[in-house]
Amino acid sequence: MSARTTIPSIRPSSRERSNRSGYVFVAGYAILLLAFGVLPTVYSFVLAFTNDQGQFVGFGQFVVATTDFRFLRSMANLGSYILLWLVTIVVFAVALALLLRNYVRGRMSVFWRFLFYLPGALAGVASSLVWMFMLSPQVSPIAPLLKAAGWTDFGRIVQPQNLPVIFTVMAFWVGAGGWIIIMYGALNNIPDEVMEAARIDGASAWQLAWHIQIPMIRQWIAYMAILAFAAGTQLFVEPQMLGVASKQVDISWSPNQLAYQFAFGPMSNANAAAALSVLLLAVGLVFAVILVRKSGLFDVEAED
DSSP states (O other): OOOOOOOOOOOOOHHHHHHHHHHHHHHHHHHHHHIIIIIIHHHHHHHHTTTTTSOOOOHHHHHHHHHHHHHHHHHHHHOOOHHHHHHHHHHHHHHHHHHHHHHHHHHHHHHHHHHHGGGGOOHHHHHHHHHHHTOOOTTTTTTHHHTTTTTHHHHTTTTTGGGGHHHHHHHHHHHHHHHHHHHHHHHHHHHHHHHHHHTTTTTOHHIIIIIIHHHHHHHHHHHHHHHHHHOOOOHHHHHHHHHHHHHOOOSSSSSHHHHHHHHHSTOOOHHHHHHHHHHHHHEEEEEHHHHHHHHHHTTOOOOO
């Protein structure tokens, strides 16, 4: 009589199944990132260091882009806009998140978070169209305010000195809601024991916010500033749309518009456009590295 040999079944553990599921979820994003992020970036680098014949020219295309008479003007425009945009998004997104976290409870908190996030559902072009309607004194619902400020027609509003403020308001209206929700979630992660201990020590609401809450979410604030800076350097749709509508906004107001003119304008120099794009990428990376080092964004706290 032969003895039967029992072979134990090998089943994947729950952790292994979870890891496989994670890979499946990440795979879709990774493919899209590779196709529409990594590969175009690599191609831009290739174009930036070659000419239209595919010959290596070193930094020649960067010289073409940076010595163009429109380059410094567009960079100055972008700098004024980004400075105003970063201050606005950091100050008001954090302040509104603090107000929601500390003073609004229950369904009202849900309502306000939804209301803040709602404009983010609009695409860039749709948002620009909405704001062109809002800034037209003839049809705008805030026409009395515009006329009280002396802005009686659309052309007077979109004067060059007003553009950084206009673009900041447009960007904040669309992008602030998501960051307010993220900051709100970060504030919720602060232990209640820490907040209660500070209150027992006599800390006021302002002291709690300034000395406890804001320092404990500084990494999230740095993360917001990095992505807001990156988004700001991509400014294109808003000045392009306002330029079409008013005929008063320079077609190379922002560096991205200038890159578009390089690629599709009379020069037809896609290599110089790629060089300008790489230059903007380098500026964003330098800003990100400085902010990461100063804020300790990726620091890991030592476990006891």
